[in-house]
Amino acid sequence: MTDAPPLCCGVPARLTNGAEIYPNRPDLRTKPIWKCDRCKSYCGCHPNTTKSLGVPADAATRKARSQFHDQVFDPLWKNADKTGGYANVDGPRSASKIRKAARGRLYGFLAEKMGLAREHCHTGMFTVEQCRQATEALRGVTYPMVRKWHDAKKQQREQAA
Ligand SMILES: [Zn+2]
Structure with a gap:
């Protein structure tokens, strides 16, 4: 479907495929x-x-999004399990769990910094300007800072309850 x-x-x-978009990439021929x-x-x-990754983007936007992803966003969460603070990283499964949680927290952190609702904070929806803002928002940020932010939020919620 x-x-x-x-x-x-x-x-x-x-809906089309790689044969139309990337005529020189036979490996992407059937990619939706x-x-x-x-x-x-x-x-x-x-x-x-065939679930779209965000909304269609022009070349400049696609470039800004992938630069933000590769250089800023992904390195932050993809190394989360190696930033200390986790006593029981016992194998690839728990490491991947930690990274998955880290990615969610990082999106939450970024949404707050950018003044966006969490559900509107998705790289696949960013404009060039938002990629710039997001890069700025994460400048100098490390994953332990994001985790600290997340823990403080959690505590606030628990105190309010
Ligand atoms: Zn259009």
């Missing part, structure tokens, strides 16, 4: 891709689905 098309330029995007026929923007899908 095909997932709902993302909207771009006020119209639903069209949503394309906006009005502005020629496109975006990929979550692995093995």
Whole structure:
């Protein structure tokens, strides 16, 4: 079953594949891709689905998003299990659990810094300007700082309850 098309330029995007978008990449031939026929923007899908990764983006936006991901966002959560503070990282399973939780916390932290609702804070939805803001918001931030922020939030909620 095909997932709902993302909207771009006020119209639903069209589902196509890598054969159209990346003609020189036979390895991506069958990769599902949503394309906006009005502005020629496109975006990929979550692995093995046709669920769009955010909304279609033009080249500059795609570049800003992937730079933010590769250089700023991903290094922060992907090394979370190695930043100390976890006594029982006993193997790849718990490390991957820690990283998954870290990613969620990092998104929460970023949403607050950017003044966005958590559900609107997704890299796949960022504009070029928001990528810049997000990079700025995470400048000098380390994962232990994010964890501390998360623990303080949790404590506030518990005290309020
Ligand atoms: Zn468009």
